[in-house]
Amino acid sequence: MASFLHPLASRRLFLQGAALAGTSLVLGRQALAAGEAAYTVSPWQGAVPPLQAVDTQGKTWRLDGLKGRAVLLNFWASWCEPCRAEMPTLQQVADLYGSDKLLVLAINFKEHPARAIQFAASTGLSLPILLDPQGQAARAWGIKVFPSTVLVDRQGWPRQRVQGEVDWTGAAAAQWLEALLKQ
Template structure:
């Protein structure tokens, strides 16, 4: 029986997982999956104080906007197949928890606003879509893989970095989010 050819998405996910596993080697910590890797935040906290991005409606989002709430900062692009694949579950988790408990911000990487808006409309994304039009925010947060989600706890402290596609409605993601919420 001939084998079924692998999809482009499967090949990209496998390559991402292999690169992450290779880079981390024996020092790997945290959770890994076939398409994502979770690591403890090790970057500078100074990225928080300089965070300021416009959303697709022209509103400016800053650190003070999310005080007291857990936050997921999801860096994505419409050309990124794993980003497109995970976006529906990211929207579902945003809807499930609500923005007062878990604020999910979808940060579009270096695409025209019109493209980000069209993507949101065509996929039913209603969470805030912020525009990182020059890539500065991604550089400040050390984002090099798409999608990357940075997880901040209810006190505003960065806790984890998730690189790769995640089913945000799954049990692994639920455990990660639970650690961010107010007790």
């Protein structure tokens, strides 16, 4: 038996969700301004989902083909202000470690490839940008907050999930990355 929401109830639920999202963004920005973390870190739990995605150059990436180096899977979208704010620090970390040691894959969530390419060009981003036009990769990896980053060790095992905006050049991120590179 199907259940249908009255159009006004559906609109009300949408507006309530939008208000909560806006409040979360404001609170996150206030936390950053106060020097507090605007992110949460949790250990990875569960199986390792497959990852197969095509980047903006047409190259297919598979997680199982990246063993031997640590990987950051960063799920983002250009409409997400915290995503845009953290992206330069992801680029800096990728440049610092080099892709043979730490590979940062920026997985764009449900946007037209032209939009992702335009964002990369306008910001000088040279990270591989993988496309997730239907959101299948994000769903498989349990991503519900943007940005979210999954830290994957050199053996291909996810170790941690970081939800929210992070300064990847900061002390906390340096500890996570050093631990990741040792595993």
